[in-house]
Amino acid sequence: MTREPRRTIAQHADDALALVRPTPTAPVPLDAAVGSVLAADVVSTLDAPPFDASAMDGYAVRSADVAGATTASPVVLRVVGDVAAGDPGGAGPGPGEAVRIMTGAPVPAGADVVVPVERTSTGRFAPGATGGAPTTVAIHDASRRHVRPCGEDVRRGDVVVAAGVVLTARHVSVAAAAGHATVTVHRAPRVAVLSTGSELVAAGTAPGPGRIPDSNSVLLAASARAAGADVVRRGGVGDAAGALVAALDGVLAAFDGAAPDLLVSTGGVSAGAFDVVREVLDGASRAGTPWESAVTDARLVAVGMQPGKPQGLARWRGVPWLALPGNPVSAFVSFELFVRPVLDRLRGVPEPRRALVGRVAGEGWPSPAGREQLVLVRHTAPDGTEVVPAGRAREPRPGETPTHGSGSHRVSALAHADAVAVVPADVTAVEPGDAVRVLLLD
Amino acid sequence: MTREPRRTIAQHADDALALVRPTPTAPVPLDAAVGSVLAADVVSTLDAPPFDASAMDGYAVRSADVAGATTASPVVLRVVGDVAAGDPGGAGPGPGEAVRIMTGAPVPAGADVVVPVERTSTGRFAPGATGGAPTTVAIHDASRRHVRPCGEDVRRGDVVVAAGVVLTARHVSVAAAAGHATVTVHRAPRVAVLSTGSELVAAGTAPGPGRIPDSNSVLLAASARAAGADVVRRGGVGDAAGALVAALDGVLAAFDGAAPDLLVSTGGVSAGAFDVVREVLDGASRAGTPWESAVTDARLVAVGMQPGKPQGLARWRGVPWLALPGNPVSAFVSFELFVRPVLDRLRGVPEPRRALVGRVAGEGWPSPAGREQLVLVRHTAPDGTEVVPAGRAREPRPGETPTHGSGSHRVSALAHADAVAVVPADVTAVEPGDAVRVLLLD
Structure with missing residues (x-):
C-alpha cells in the first residue's frame, strides 16, 4: 500500500553512510583530544628512554x-x-x-x-x-x-599510536611520551537535532490536553553529544511545512555561521495527513513549493524493520539529513542503526558499522514475519551473556487489565536497556535459550 | 628493608576509599546531566501516554x-x-x-x-x-x-530512573518523558593532578640531557576527566620540598576558590634521596618542617603489587591526597586500582569497586612470587575472551640484542592495552590457556 521503495536495514544504513565523508583534520592539544579519532599516526620524535x-x-x-x-x-x-x-x-x-x-x-x-x-x-x-x-x-x-637502555621502549620514528583509534587517556599519554604536545584529529561533527510534532512541549513544561513532553530531541542530542558531536537542538517544531522550513534554515546558521555536517529530525515521516517531513520531502519533487530548490536527493523509504519502518534521507541546502520516525523507541533504534554509523564516519572512525555480538535469550518473545525486529534488551548479569527484554509490564493497578508483550516499545524501557536485539526477518518467535545477536549500547 | 607497613591491593584500596565521601547534589538540566550519577529517583509527574x-x-x-x-x-x-x-x-x-x-x-x-x-x-x-x-x-x-491507553507506559508516581545510575542519553530522555527538565545529580569531583620530577619537561618541549617528557600528568588528568571530574593539572613539579608545597597550595586555589575534592600526585614516593613526596609526608611527622601542620593522616605504604609498590595517602590542608609512584605504568595501574574507585565514590557511584571479569591467557608470562602482578593486556578479538600482554618487544634493530619479557612495563604498551590482568600473589607463571581475571579499561 506504500509507494516507497522497500529497503533492508543494511541497505538503508549504506544509503545513509553514503551521504557523508569524514570531517577535516587539525592538530589539537593532548588535553582536548580524548574521544576524538586520530587522523594521522603518532610517530615518536624521541628515543624512550632517551638515554641509558x-x-x-x-x-x-x-x-x-x-x-x-x-x-x-x-x-x-x-x-x-x-x-x-x-x-x-x-x-x-x-x-x-x-x-x-x-x-x-x-x-x-x-x-x-x-x-x-x-x-x-x-x-x-x-x-x-x-x-x-x-x-x-x-x-x-x-x-x-x-x-x-636508550630506546628500549620506543625508537625515534616508531609509530606509537596508529591513525583511526578513538583516543583515550592512555593514547594521549603515549603521544606525550613520544615528544608531542598535539595530535591530529578529525573535527567534532556539527549536528543539528530537530524534533517535529505539534503535540510536543518542552521538557519540564506541563503538557496541556493532547500534548506530551518532547523527549526525542533530548535523546538524540544527548546521544550525538556522547558520540563526540557538537550539537544544536531544536525541540517541538510544529507540524506545518513553513515551520519546518524555518527551523531547518535556522539550524544551518546555529554553529556560529559554520554549516552543520548533519541534520537529524524525528517525526513526520509516516502516513498521516499532517506528516510534515514527508510533505517537505515530497514537495521537493513538485515544482512550485517554496522549498523546491532546498531539498535534493530526497528519499522516503519503508525499511523492513519493526519498529522504525518509515525513514527519510535527503540533503537540505546540501547538508545531509536523516529523517527518523517520531515514536521514541523507533527514533532510538534508528539512531543506533543509521545515525551512529554516520556520526562515526563523520568523525573519522575507519569502520563505522558496529558489529553485532552473540548473546542468549533468557526469555522468549514473538517477532513479526518479514521484518527485522529491534528489541530493547538488558543483560541479566554484569558480565553475562543472557539478555531479556528491557521493558517490563507494570504491576497492574487495582481494576486494571494486565498488559502483555515484551514492553520493549515503551519509552520507559529505554531506562533499562543496555543492548538492542536484532531478530532476523524470517524469525517469528524467539524462544528462551535461543542465540540472538545484539548491538551493545554505550 | 622498608619501614612501611605492607598492604594488599584490596587493603590499600579500602584505605583510599575511606578518605572521601560523595560530593553534594544539585538539580542540573537534562542536556548537561549525561555522565553524572543520579542522586535521587526520577519519579514521573505524568501518566504516559497522558491520554488514550x-x-x-x-x-x-x-x-x-x-x-x-x-x-x-x-x-x-x-x-x-x-x-x-x-x-x-x-x-x-x-x-x-x-x-x-x-x-x-x-x-x-x-x-x-x-x-x-x-x-x-x-x-x-x-x-x-x-x-x-x-x-x-x-x-x-x-x-x-x-x-x-492512558498510563500504559508509565503512571504518575512511578520511579522511571533509579538513583545511583550513571546517566546516559536514554535515561535523560525518559526523565523528559516523565515531565522533568532537570535531574538531581552529584557535582563533578574537582581533582588536582600533579606530576613530580625534576627530569620532566612539558609535553612537546624538546627534553635536554637527562630529561624526559611529562606524560603522567597528561595520563592522569585525561583519565580523571574521562571519569567525570573537573581537573586542574600541574606537570613537572621539581624535586624540592618547597616546590611541592607551593604546587600543592597553588592547586588548592585553582578551582575558582573552591577546594578540590582530591589531590593526585605521581612520583617521589620511592626510596631515592630526592623523593620529594616522601620527604613531605615524612616531614609531617617531624616538628619544625614548614608544612608540619598542613599534612595529616600521612601514610607511606608498600603495597604487595608489581608494578606500583610504593604508595602514599594523606590529607593536605584537609584535602584527600593519593600519592602514586612515578613510573608511567605504575602510575596507570595505581589510577585504575585506587584513584578510579575514589573518583567513583566522590561522584556518587553506589559500588565504586569495579568487578574483575574472567578471561583466558593467550600467551604465558612469568609473575613474581609474593606480590599481585598487574599486566597490561589486550583482547585478541573484539568480542573475544582471550587476552595477551599488550606490550610487544620491538623488532630488534641491526646490531641490537633482542629484548625479552612481556613488555607490559613499557609506556608504549599503554597504547595497546584494553584491560589489566590481576595475577594473584601465589602465582609465579601464567601459562597459555590459564584463566585470568582482568579489569576492563574504558
Missing part, C-alpha cells in the same frame, strides 16, 4: 669492579658523587668508585650497572644530597644491571 | 459500529472531522460516524477503536486537513484496537 636510565635508586658502578660481590664478600667502593633524575649525564665513576644514582637518572659514562641501594651496606637513602663528604659503600649483589 | 492515544494514522470509530467489518463486507461511516497530534481531545464520532485521527493524537470521546488508514477504502492520506467536505470511509478490518 637507572631503573632503581642505588649506585652506578663499573661491572668489572663488582663482578663477584656477595653479602658475605662485599666489594667496597668510594662514593664520588650524586646523579639525580633530571641531571645531565656527567662524569662517571672511575675504577673503584661509585656514583649515587636515582631512578630515572642517566647512567653516567663509565658505569654500566646500577646496584639497588637495598643490595648495599647503605640500606636506604636519607633525603638530600651527600654534600660531597667522602663515604664508601659495600656492594652486596650486582648480578642484575637495572639499566633501561 | 492513537497508535496509528487512521479513523477513530465506535467498536459497536464496525464489529464485523471485512474487506468483502465493509462498514461505511460518515467522516465528521479530523484530530491531529497536539489537538485537545474534542467531540467524538456519533453512531455511524468516524473521525480522521493521526498517530499520537487523543482518541476523541465516544471512539474506542482506531482503524489504520491502510485497512480502509482511503488507503492513504493526502497531506492536509479535509476542509470539512463531507466524505465517507469504508472500514475493512477493525479487529485490533490500535489505542495506547
